[in-house]
Amino acid sequence: MLLSTWLLFVAVALVSIASPGPAFLVAVRNGMAGGAKRVALSSLGNITGLLILASAAVLGLGVVLNASEVLFNLLKLGGAAYLIYLGIRQWRSNTSLAVSTSPAKPTPRWRTVSEGILVAMSNPKAILFFTALFPQFLDTQRALLPQFSIMVSTFMALSFVTLMTYGTLAKHLARWLSSRSRVTWVNRLMGSAFIGLGLAILRLRQPV
Numbered sequence: 001m002l003l004s005t006w007l008l009f010v011a012v013a014l015v016s017i018a019s020p021g022p023a024f025l026v027a028v029r030n031g032m033a034g035g036a037k038r039v040a041l042s043s044l045g046n047i048t049g050l051l052i053l054a055s056a057a058v059l060g061l062g063v064v065l066n067a068s069e070v071l072f073n074l075l076k077l078g079g080a081a082y083l084i085y086l087g088i089r090q091w092r093s094n095t096s097l098a099v100s101t102s103p104a105k106p107t108p109r110w111r112t113v114s115e116g117i118l119v120a121m122s123n124p125k126a127i128l129f130f131t132a133l134f135p136q137f138l139d140t141q142r143a144l145l146p147q148f149s150i151m152v153s154t155f156m157a158l159s160f161v162t163l164m165t166y167g168t169l170a171k172h173l174a175r176w177l178s179s180r181s182r183v184t185w186v187n188r189l190m191g192s193a194f195i196g197l198g199l200a201i202l203r204l205r206q207p208v
Contacts, residue, residue, distance in 0.1 A: 001139070001147045006154070009137045013155050017162050022083055022119045024166055025193055029090070030112070031167030039167030041109055045116020046163060047156040053121060054152045057130035076202065083122060083198030091191030 023046045030038040137151060 001137075001142070001150050005137055005139070006150065009151055010154060010158070013158055014162075017155070017159050022086075022122065022194065023116070023159070023163060025190055026116065026119050027163040027167040028170040029190060031170035034112075035171055036164070036168055038112055039164055039171075041112040042116035042119075043160050043163040043167070045113035045118075046120045047160050048113075049117040049120025050156055050159060051152060052117075054130045054148075054155070078122065080198040080202045083119075084195050086119075087191045087194030087196075087198060089191070090194055091188050 023043075026042050026046070027039050030042050137147070139147065
């Protein structure tokens with residue numbers, strides 16, 4: 001892959017990655033609730049989900065989604081339902097997002113990682129993104145697997161660093177969330193954001 005092509009891919013990927021979405025909200029929530037370690041676990045889950053989606057796109061799932069309206073709508077409904085579920089759970093939560101100094105039952109690592117994976121895979125737009133974007137940067141005169149590996153690795157690295165940055169910055173808001181009323185409103189705000197993203201997914205249309 002030419003350096004100029006890779007740099008252009010990095011620029012396009014950063015715009016997509018830096019835009020707030022479900023993974024952003026999870027990183028912010030985990031940053032305020034559990035600190036950098038919890039953000040790292042959920043971010044690890046997120047990039048694992050991205051790897052699965054990218055691999056699926058290359059194996060032809062993106063083409064199948066484009067061709068099958070039923071499959072596309074099922075995936076869309078499943079993704080929207082999961083995000084709305086997260087939103088309702090966050091809205092109804094009475095737990096402080098701030099890191100507490102008192103002993104508390106820690107969230108299992110597997111649950112944090114699996115949530116990151118599910119959030120990454122709950123949006124059919126991600127598969128369509130990989131399907132539509134990757135071919136634009138592929139040089140068909142060169143071996144495709146190395147190019148695919150470079151782009152996926154780059155996308156995963158950028159995603160991990162970005163989510164860690166968001167989560168670490170969010171940790172500094174923990175002190176501000178010492179007030180229970182603030183915690184309630186932040187929980188409701190983040191819950192509404194999750195629900196809003198879920199409803200936005202329902203508006204996705206199958207590409208023609």
